[in-house]
Amino acid sequence: xxxxxxxxxxxxxxxxxxxxxxxxxxxxxxxxxxxxxxxxxxxxxxxxxxxxxxxxxxxxxxxxxxxxxxxxxxxxxxxxxxxxxxxxxxxxxxxxxxxxxxxxxxxxxxxxxxxxxxxxxxxxxxxxxxxxxxxxxxxxxxxxxxxxxxxxxxxxxxxxxxxxxxxxxxxxxxxxxxxxxxxxxxxxxxxxxxxxxxxxxxxxxxxxxxxxxxxxxxxxxxxxxxxxxxxxxxxxxxxxxxxxxxxxxxxxxxxxxxxxxxxxxxxxxxxxxxxxxxxxxxxxxxxxxxxxxxxxxxxxxxxxxxxxxxxxxxxxxxxxxxxxxxxxxxxxxxxxxxxx
Amino acid sequence: xxxxxxxxxxxxxxxxxxxxxxxxxxxxxxxxxxxxxxxxxxxxxxxxxxxxxxxxxxxxxxxxxxxxxxxxxxxxxxxxxxxxxxxxxxxxxxxxxxxxxxxxxxxxxxxxxxxxxxxxxxxxxxxxxxxxxxxxxxxxxxxxxxxxxxxxxxxxxxxxxxxxxxxxxxxxxxxxxxxxxxxxxxxxxxxxxxxxxxxxxxxxxxxxxxxxxxxxxxxxxxxxxxxxxxxxxxxxxxxxxxxxxxxxxxxxxxxxxxxxxxxxxxxxxxxxxxxxxxxxxxxxxxxxxxxxxxxx
Ligand SMILES: Nc1ncnc2c1ncn2[C@@H]1O[C@H](COP(=O)(O)OP(=O)(O)O)[C@@H](O)[C@H]1O
Ligand SMILES: [Mg+2]
Numbered sequence: 001x002x003x004x005x006x007x008x009x010x011x012x013x014x015x016x017x018x019x020x021x022x023x024x025x026x027x028x029x030x031x032x033x034x035x036x037x038x039x040x041x042x043x044x045x046x047x048x049x050x051x052x053x054x055x056x057x058x059x060x061x062x063x064x065x066x067x068x069x070x071x072x073x074x075x076x077x078x079x080x081x082x083x084x085x086x087x088x089x090x091x092x093x094x095x096x097x098x099x100x101x102x103x104x105x106x107x108x109x110x111x112x113x114x115x116x117x118x119x120x121x122x123x124x125x126x127x128x129x130x131x132x133x134x135x136x137x138x139x140x141x142x143x144x145x146x147x148x149x150x151x152x153x154x155x156x157x158x159x160x161x162x163x164x165x166x167x168x169x170x171x172x173x174x175x176x177x178x179x180x181x182x183x184x185x186x187x188x189x190x191x192x193x194x195x196x197x198x199x200x201x202x203x204x205x206x207x208x209x210x211x212x213x214x215x216x217x218x219x220x221x222x223x224x225x226x227x228x229x230x231x232x233x234x235x236x237x238x239x240x241x242x243x244x245x246x247x248x249x250x251x252x253x254x255x256x257x258x259x260x261x262x263x264x265x266x267x268x269x270x271x272x273x274x275x276x277x278x279x280x281x282x283x284x285x286x287x288x289x290x291x292x293x294x295x296x297x298x299x300x301x302x303x304x305x306x307x308x309x310x311x312x313x314x315x316x317x318x319x320x321x322x323x324x325x326x327x328x329x330x331x332x333x334x335x336x337x338x339x340x
Numbered sequence: 341x342x343x344x345x346x347x348x349x350x351x352x353x354x355x356x357x358x359x360x361x362x363x364x365x366x367x368x369x370x371x372x373x374x375x376x377x378x379x380x381x382x383x384x385x386x387x388x389x390x391x392x393x394x395x396x397x398x399x400x401x402x403x404x405x406x407x408x409x410x411x412x413x414x415x416x417x418x419x420x421x422x423x424x425x426x427x428x429x430x431x432x433x434x435x436x437x438x439x440x441x442x443x444x445x446x447x448x449x450x451x452x453x454x455x456x457x458x459x460x461x462x463x464x465x466x467x468x469x470x471x472x473x474x475x476x477x478x479x480x481x482x483x484x485x486x487x488x489x490x491x492x493x494x495x496x497x498x499x500x501x502x503x504x505x506x507x508x509x510x511x512x513x514x515x516x517x518x519x520x521x522x523x524x525x526x527x528x529x530x531x532x533x534x535x536x537x538x539x540x541x542x543x544x545x546x547x548x549x550x551x552x553x554x555x556x557x558x559x560x561x562x563x564x565x566x567x568x569x570x571x572x573x574x575x576x577x578x579x580x581x582x583x584x585x586x587x588x589x590x591x592x593x594x595x596x597x598x599x600x601x602x603x604x605x606x607x608x609x610x611x612x613x614x615x616x617x618x619x620x621x622x623x624x625x626x627x628x629x630x631x632x633x634x635x636x
C-alpha cells in the first residue's frame with residue numbers, strides 16, 4: 001500500500017474569544033448549535049481524524065458551513081487549530097517556526113482557490129510565476145517553468161493578458177497553472193471548480209484527472225457537489241457541522257451510507273455512472289464461470305450494462321490493465337446494486 | 341437657582357486666564373528650548389524648497405513651460421488637458437503672475453512629496469496594526485476638522501514666520517486623506533488574494549510590496565489627488581505666515597479691497613487646481629485601466 005502523506009489527528013477548531021474553555025465543552029459533547037447559543041463560540045471542526053495517502057485524490061465534501069475550508073486550511077496552517085495535530089511527511093506542521101512554515105508552503109504545497117485569488121495587476125504569466133518570485137528563483141528559469149504550465153493547462157497565447165480579461169474557467173486555469181508551477185507534492189483545492197459553469201467545470205475536472213495521471217500529486221479536493229466528489233475522489237470524507245460523518249472509497253459511501261446525512265446526499269445518485277466494476281467485485285475463488293463476460297476494472301457500470309442486458313451472461317469476470325483476472329461479479333449482485 | 345440655569349456655570353475669568361497662560365507659557369518654553377533643533381531638522385527640506393523655487397523662477401520661462409507641458413502630457417496622455425494647460429499658463433504669464441505661480445507650484449510639489457513620503461508609511465502602519473489605527477484615527481479626525489488657521493499658531497510659535505512653518509502647516513492640513521486612503525486601500529484588499537500570498541509562502545515584506553500596495557494603488561492615488569487639492573487650498577492661508585506665491589496677492593487684495601487682483605490670483609489658483617486634478621486623476625485611471633484589459 002502507498003504511504004500516508006498527510007495525517008490529521010484529533011483536530012479541533014473553535015472560533016471565538018476563548019476557544020480553550022469552549023474546547024472543554026465540545027469534548028464534553030456540546031454540539032455546534034448549543035455552543036453558539038450558550039457560549040457564543042463557533043464550532044469549526046470536531047475531532048477530525050484523516051489519513052491522506054500519497055499520490056491519491058482525497059475529496060472532502062459537505063454542505064456550506066460544514067467546515068471544509070477550515071479543514072483544508074489546517075494542512076498548510078493558514079488556520080491554527082485549537083487542538084490536535086497535522087503531520088505531513090512525518091513532520092508536525094504545527095511545530096514549524098515562521099521561517100520553516102514559509103519554506104514548507106513554498107516548496108511542499110500549492111493551493112487553488114474558489115474565487116481564483118489572482119493578482120489583478122499582473123499578467124497571466126506574472127501570476128503564474130508568483131510562487132517562484134516569492135522563492136526568489138531567477139527570472140529566466142521562472143519564466144520557462146511558468147510558460148510550460150500555462151501551455152499545459154491550455155492557455156498558450158494568453159500570457160500577456162490580465163485576469164479580468166479572461167472568463168472564469170480560464171482564470172481558474174491560471175490558478176491551476178500557478179499552483180502546478182510551484183511544483184509542490186501537495187495540491188490543495190478549495191472548491192476550485194464550484195464557481196464555474198457546469199460544462200467548464202467538467203472540462204476542468206477532466207484536465208485535473210489527466211494531469212493527475214501523469215503527476216501523481218497528493219490532492220486534497222474540497223467540493224459540495226457529490227457528482228464531482230465521485231468523479232474525482234479516490235476517497236471521500238463527508239463533513240457535517242464540523243464532524244466527519246463518514247470516510248471511504250466512493251462505492252462504500254454510495255452503497256453503505258452510515259448516517260442519514262450521507263444517505264440524503266447519495267439518494268439520487270445514478271449509481272451506474274459512478275460505480276466502477278472494481279468497487280463491487282468479489283474475490284475470484286472458483287465460482288461457476290459459464291457464459292462469462294469480461295470487464296475492465298475501471299469501467300463504470302453504465303459502460304457495460306447494455307451489453308449485460310443484451311448478451312445475458314451468467315457472471316462477469318473483472319480484469320486489470322495487464323489483462324489479469326482479478327475479480328468476480330454475479331449478475332444477481334449487479335442487479336441488487338442497481339435496484340436499491 | 342435661576343442664575344445657575346440661565347448662565348452656564350463657567351470657570352472664573354481668573355482661572356481661565358491662568359490655564360491659558362500656563363499652557364502658552366509652557367509651549368513657549370518648549371519652543372525656546374527645542375525650536376532651533378526642530379528647525380535644523382527641516383533645513384534640508386528648506387534647501388530643497390529654495391533650490392526648486394529658484395530653479396522654476398530663474399530658468400527661462402519657455403523651458404519651464406515645455407517641461408510642465410511634457411509632465412502634463414505624460415501624466416494624463418490627453419492632448420486636450422495639455423493644450424488647456426498651455427493656455428492657462430500663457431494667461432498666467434501675461435497677467436504678470438508667473439513668478440508667484442512658480443512659488444506656489446514649488447511649495448505644492450514639495451508638500452505633496454512630503455505628504456506621500458510620510459503619509460503612505462503611516463497609512464501602512466495603520467492598516468497593519470489595530471492599535472495604530474485606534475491611535476491615529478482620532479488624531480486624523482481632529483486634523484481634518486480643526487479650522488486651518490489654528491494650525492498656524494503653534495507652528496509660528498515654534499518656528500516663527502517663513503517658508504518652513506508654512507510648509508508644515510500645509511502638510512499637516514493636507515496629509516490626512518493620503519493616510520486614510522492608504523489605510524483603507526490596504527484593508528480593502530481581497531482576503532482570498534492575501535490568503536493566496538500566504539499559501540505561497542510570501543513573507544510580510546513580499547506581501548506588502550507585491551500584493552497589498554499594488555492592489556491599494558488606485559485608492560492611494562485618490563488620496564494623493566485629495567492631498568494636492570487641500571494643499572492648494574491651504575496655500576492662501578499659509579501666505580499669512582510668509583509663504584510666497586499666489587496666496588500673498590490674494591491676501592493683499594483682501595486687506596486693500598482690490599477685487600480684480602484677488603480675482604486674477606484666485607483664478608490662477610483655480611487653474612492650477614484643475615491642472616493638478618486632471619493630471620493626477622487620469623494618471624490614477626491609467627493604472628487601473630491596464631488591469632481590466634490587455635497590455636497596450
Ligand atoms: N474566522 C472565523 N470566525 C468565526 N467563524 C468562522 C470563521 N471561519 C469559519 N467560521 C465558521 O466555521 C464554520 C465552517 O466554515 P467553513 O470552513 O468556511 O465552511 P465551508 O468551507 O464548509 O463552507 C462555519 O459555521 C463558519 O461560519
Ligand atoms: Mg468553503
